[in-house]
Amino acid sequence: MDDKLHAAARTGDTRLFQQRSSQENDEISQEIVQNYKEKDEIGTYDDTYFCRQAEDGSNIIHIALRHGHEQFVKEALERYFDLIFQKDSIGDTPLHVAARLQTPAALRFLQSSLHNGRNRDSVQNSEIENLRILAVSNSKGNTILHEAARTNNYETIRHLLYWSRYTGNIEGIACTNHNNENFLHLLARYATYTATSSSYSTKYSLMARELYISASCAYVRDKDGFTPVLRAVQCRRLRLANFLVNKFPESIKIFDNKYRTVLHHLSAALVIDVVDDSEDITPLLKKFIEFHGVCDFRLAQDEDGNTPLHLAIMNEDVSTTKFLMELCLREEERPELTIINKDGHSIFNLLSSKGHIATLIDMAEKLNYALTYMEERQRVDKMMMDSELYQAAIDSDVRIFREVSTNSSQYFTRTSLDGSSIIHIAVRHAKPETIMFLQHALRLFPHLISKPDSNGDTLVHLAAKCKTDFSADIISMYYGSVKEMKGVATNPSAVKNYKGSLAIHEALQADNLKAAKILLERSEFVATTRINDLEETPLHAYARYGSSRNGDAKGFLSTLFKKDKSAAYIRDNQGFTPLLRAAMSARFHVVKAILDDCPQSANLRDPNGRTFLHLVRFTGGEVDESLTDKFEQTGKQLFKYPEVDLQRLVQDNDGNTPLHYAIKTGNSIVAIVLTQRCLESRTRAELDLVNKEGATVSDLLAAHDVPNEVIELIRKKEPEAVYSARSSYGIHKTDMKYSANALSVVAGLLTTITFAAGIQVPGGFNEDDGSSVLLLKPAFQAFIVFNTFAMCGSMLVLFYLLWVMGIGKIHGSLMVLDLSIFVLRACFYSTLGAFTTGVYVTTSEKSFWLAIFVCVICFLTIFVTIKVSVANITRLGKWVSKSSRMMLSLIRGRYNAHMTAIPFQPVANKDKVDVIVESKAP
Structure with missing residues (x-):
């Protein structure tokens, strides 16, 4: 294509068509000739000239469409209809360009192309031309309907669907591109629209009447196995998904290649079709879940075993997770919570792994609370013990076994709200009668010995945790009962609670060394190396929580190391040995006890x-x-x-x-x-x-x-x-400039004060010669000396500090700062001296006691600011405080001893006592 033809197409100059050489137009009108005389050479052009292409492959219709010259396009279409099938360098025909342009002129061009194709020489040719127009594809395999869907050109889509229905030619609508996507797939992938429901209704209702002819398109899978509905849900085009499901309800049942349903893709979606991110999409989710069959997909598992709720948590989709969780909790069975994927992860595992997302952690806590509450309600309704049995367990009252028929095992095996049986309650409220109560209960109902409460604690766990006088006796009784009931209970030392801790772990965490020693000695396996879920041995637990005195710790650890010294070298899940853990936890007595028996453990390091x-x-x-x-x-x-x-x-x-x-x-x-x-x-x-x-x-x-x-x-x-x-006064070298600035402010204030005091001297001036009235008095002369020293010293400090702020040597600057602080302190003392002598010389004549009082106060001020004096005063304050506490303790002790020694006097008149008590009551 030459420049003349390109310029005509770009500017929409239709006069060039009048120079076309043909039998019908051999003579050029005089008007045209007159218009061209000044600009161009007159000539004629054949049809091949007008079919030439530009460097990018564009023909004259491509160029005119892009520049919006409708008349030029219309005349070119009438003369050279086949140009609409000519492709540019990227495979786009003028039809593809027009499908992307959302202008009335582009739409009229498409309409004209379809009408001209229909008005060909024969009916057969017109059908072929129409099919050819709808099926022509670019380099990506996209037809004009694909391009209109990709650019959200809804008016063009509606017209093309209407034309296909009108002509009965639906083959062009069903065309797919190289990814096996039809136009509905691209609409689902690229549809963009405002978040208002009115916009949604307006845009899709225009296509609703025409879509029934393309019903087969809704069931076609692309190369990834996605139908248009699945693609719309995956891309979070929920309104379009709702629209398609309404039109083609059976399409919702189709899975993709990974066996994922629409709910899976709803959980795995990463984008959202709203303009404002703050819009709540919950109403859309609720509307979508109301479709028949969608709710049944909540339990569907993909090829990895993930339900939609699994995927929502894995993709950190908070809104969908919350929505699906609410659906789950409405059901009585709640099967989603028990489903495990191929990686062995349940819903609870996935929630706990998202610790960096506060919302999901909060959701997990609420879920646990909801489940706990539901379980408690079921327990209350079905198997909660009554108040009589509960009180009997608290009191360890064995009469309950005689008063109630022991044949009713269901009655005695009921639990409280926290899942505790009668033996759990009895151990928590341990009394001297508890041992007998437990023996009766275990002899009648031996299965209670291994029954856990809601925390997974068995009888031995509770006895180990309860640091009472009876805990060791309860554990001994426990071992005796287990030996008598072989086959009923497992080894008590091997039972873990829900924290993953053994009984010996719980005993050492509670610093119950008596119970721990019994568990250690009577264990049938090496308890020293048994680990809990944190991979901690009992020694780790004691190193973290133990607070016993040095002698107790040493005695217990000696017993433990006699069993197995390797416990001192085992690491927990964070790589710490017991010695490292005790050092971190400030358990010095445990540290010393470990070093006494296993000093080589000090050579081990953490990760x-x-x-x-x-x-x-x-x-x-x-x-x-x-x-x-x-x-x-x-x-x-x-x-x-x-x-x-x-x-x-x-x-x-x-x-x-x-x-x-x-x-x-x-x-x-x-x-x-x-x-x-x-x-x-x-x-x-x-x-x-x-x-x-x-x-x-x-x-x-x-x-x-x-x-x-x-x-x-x-x-x-x-x-x-x-x-x-740092300086001798503790100033860091990094704080030199800041300290110099602060000191310069203080020195400047001191200079101002002393300068003003030197000009306005005490006693005033002699009016005859201008000298001071008190000049000959020794106290006044001392005032002048002190004030002069303070004035000159503070000025010297200012010069020093200017030098510090300008010098780059750190060592020299720190020394100058020390000197400045020393001089500044001397200036403070001189200022106090000047004030003292000035006040003394003006007040001693009339009120000598007042002059002495001022001198004493100023001297004490100087005394308490000296470093040695400050240290002595601090020690004195500590001694006074300690002495006061000792005196109070002594007085309190004597008072208590005195009150204890007073014998109890019985009251003869009880009514009189009641009256006195009532009169004193508030």
Whole structure:
């Protein structure tokens, strides 16, 4: 195509058609010639000229359609009808271009093409041409109906469907593209429309009357096995899905290649067909689920065994999950909750795996609550024990077995709301009579011995958890009953509750060492290595929760290690040994007991390469942080083990030694203990080691808040390590500029105060020579000296701080900051001295006592701000507080002893006592 023809098509210039050479138009009109004389050379063109194509394959109709020149397109269509089948470089004919253009001109072009095809020479030719127009495809296999559906050109779709119905030619409607998709598939995939129901009704009602001729299209599967309904649901075109199901209800029963139903794809959908994401799609879901047969698909499993609810949770679709969950809970059976997919996951497993989504976690909690409530209601209705049996179990009253016929086993095996049987209730309210009650109950109803409550706890679990005087006796009785009832109960030490814990785990978590010792000694297997669901051994449980005294812990652990020492080296599911777990939990007595018997366990590290010394903590219920001497003693006890002392230089995966790690994590007590041990050693190697961030201990002192004890300890032995990190007043090198700014404000205020005091001196000035009235008095002269020193000192501090803010040397700046603070403190004292002498010289003549009072107050102010004085006052306050507590305890003890010694006097007149009590009642 030359430029002239391209320009004519682009601008819609129809005059070029009048230069077409033919027998009917051999002479060019004079008007045309006159119009062309100035611009173009007059010539004639044959039909092949007008059929030429541009570089992109477009012919004149392609170009004119894109530029909206309807008249040009109309004349070209009349002269060269076959141009509508000519394809451009991407396979699109002018028909495809017009189907995508949502303009009236494009629609009229399609209508003209169909009419011209119908008006061919013969009826047979017209049918062929119509079929050819509807079936012509581009490079993707899309017909004009496909393109209209892909671009949501509903008016064109309606007209093409109407034309097919009118002419009886439906083969073109059923055409599929290379993905085996018909136009309904593309409409389901690409349909976009506003979220209002009125828009939905308007757009689809226009096609409703014409769609019945394309009924077969609703049942065709594409290459993925999707029907239009399945594709619409998968893409969340729920209104279109509703529309198609209304028209073709049987299409809802078709599965895809993975045996997934419409509900599966509703759960797996990732997009939503709403304009505003805040719109609630629940009404659409409810409307969709009302179709006949859809609700039955709730239990359908795909090839992976997933129900629609499984998929909704896996795809984190909160709205669909909530909707399907509500449907499930309405049913009495609720079978979805028991279905397990091929990976072995139930609904509860999938919900618990989505811990990062708060909504799904909340939904899981509500589901558990709903199920618990339903089970409780069933228990109340069917098998809840009455109040008489419940009270008898609380009181351990054996008379209940005589008063009620023991043949009625169903009565005695009823449970309370939490699933507890009579033996559970009796153990929780243990009394001296409980042993006899349990013996009677187990002799009559032996199956109760292994019956769990709602938490999965059996009799032995409850006895282990209840730290009472009778728990050990109950466990001993339990073992005796089990031996008598062989075949009725399993090994009691091997039974786990719903937390996955054995009885010995529960005993050690409750710090019930007596019960744990019996379970350990009478176990028929190695209980020391049995693990719960967290892969914790009993020793792990004790290391996490144990709080017994040192002697008790040592005695129990000695018994445990005699059974099996390997328990000290077993790791839990987080990779921690019992020693590491005890160190993390601040159970120092457990730590010491483990190290006494298994010191080599100190060499084991956690998955991050951290040793026992990295993780150890002394804070908690066993050590008071205010007792520094206790910390030092604790540290010495630790380092008496050579295996522990060797861990001081061990670096974890980040290159941190225990001292590095204690400083970084703010573990101040461990930092003090490790610093003491480091400075006692000859090499002091910890101070020189560098972690992966390139930081030494000195660098960490500058970047983190460290207790003053650590700073002072290091300053005494390694002053350079401290001076390079922080000043002697504790200013970090990272805070130098901020500290300098703060100090400059204080120095500026002090300069202003002293300058004003020097100009407005006490006593005023002599009017004759302008000198001070009190100039010759010694107190006034002292005032001038103090004020001058404070003025000059504060100015000197300002100069120092300006130097700090401009210099780049850290060490020099820290020294200047120390000097500035020292000078500033001296200026404060001088200012107080100036105030004292100024007030004294003006008041001593008239009121000497007032002058002395001011001097004393100012002197005390200076005294209490000195560091040594502050430390002494702090110690004095602690001594007074401690003494007060001791006195109160002593007084309270004597009062209690006195009240105990008073004998009880019986009251002769009971009525009189009642009157007195009633008169005092509020």
